[in-house]
Amino acid sequence: MAKTSGTVDAVKEYLTDLVVPHHRCNVNIIPDHITMLHGTKSKKQLSRKRRAHKSNTLTRKQYAELGLNTLPRKQLRYEQMLPLHKLWRGYIREHLELEEGDEVPQLHEKRYDEFSKQLVKMDFHGAKLRVLQSKCQTLVGLNGICVMDTKNVLKLLGEDHVVRTVPKSECVFGLNVGNMEFTIFGQHLTMRPAERSVKKIKNYVEPFM
Structure with missing residues (x-):
């Protein structure tokens, strides 16, 4: 996830608030050391991914129509x-x-x-x-x-x-x-x-x- 100035400032403010008040002046947060992690995928994203995966597989009907579950009657020895x-x-x-x-x-x-x-x-x-x-x-x-x-x-x-x-x-x-x-x-x-x-x-x- 790309880091914006607003996001970095919010993180710095949050971390500073965790420090005892009389030591906050000594806090030095380097923006380059802040790593933003991706959040978990929403149910909507997962559902879309499942639909995309499902569309790439053959149904039993399609499988039969393509003749993938049949054998030639007179070509085997x-x-x-x-x-x-x-x-x-x-x-x-x-x-x-x-x-x-x-x-x-x-x-x-x-x-x-x-x-x-x-x-x-x-x-x-x-x-x-x-x-x-x-x-x-x-x-x-x-x-x-x-x-x-x-x-x-x-x-x-x-x-x-x-x-x-x-x-x-x-x-x-x-x-x-x-x-x-x-x-x-x-x-x-x-x-x-x-x-x-x-x-x-x-x-x-x-x-x-």
């Missing part, structure tokens, strides 16, 4: 996703703390509940999934590598190099990890991966095999 699947296999073993020879915990075992919740929380990008059951019979038997995991759907890239959209809530999915086979109910996956990974699951998770 299955072989290109195999390295992603390999990374996912390492991730899932670490996420579930699996070792060679481990078996899926049974329903009556103590660790079943926590194990099933961690399974539902995992990220499925790179997982090889297949549709075991569905309200739409044409989806049953579809399989492929998951290339997109959104709130309501999974997009699977099949060996025929075609990306297919599968609704989560209407399907039951199967996947294999080593010698273990899992059955996952899609209704437990109906949220974005980032939200699902931190959500506390309080409801009973249906059995898997």
Whole structure:
């Protein structure tokens, strides 16, 4: 903030008044030693800044209109996703703390509940999934590598190099990890991966095999 003569005089007068009267004649205030600090921003200034910041971000509608949350249906190659699947296999073993020879915990075992919740929380990008059951019979038997995991759907890239959209809530999915086979109910996956990974699951998770 620029210093004006009026401001400096006001500061000098204020500081002088703080001194005992009979010593005020000895007070020597040097204007160059006075530093004026900016005051806090008003609510109006902060509100204007927030509006400016908000205007620079895309809304979900704009995001969708630009096609930023879609994948080309026939331009991806299955072989290109195999390295992603390999990374996912390492991730899932670490996420579930699996070792060679481990078996899926049974329903009556103590660790079943926590194990099933961690399974539902995992990220499925790179997982090889297949549709075991569905309200739409044409989806049953579809399989492929998951290339997109959104709130309501999974997009699977099949060996025929075609990306297919599968609704989560209407399907039951199967996947294999080593010698273990899992059955996952899609209704437990109906949220974005980032939200699902931190959500506390309080409801009973249906059995898997």
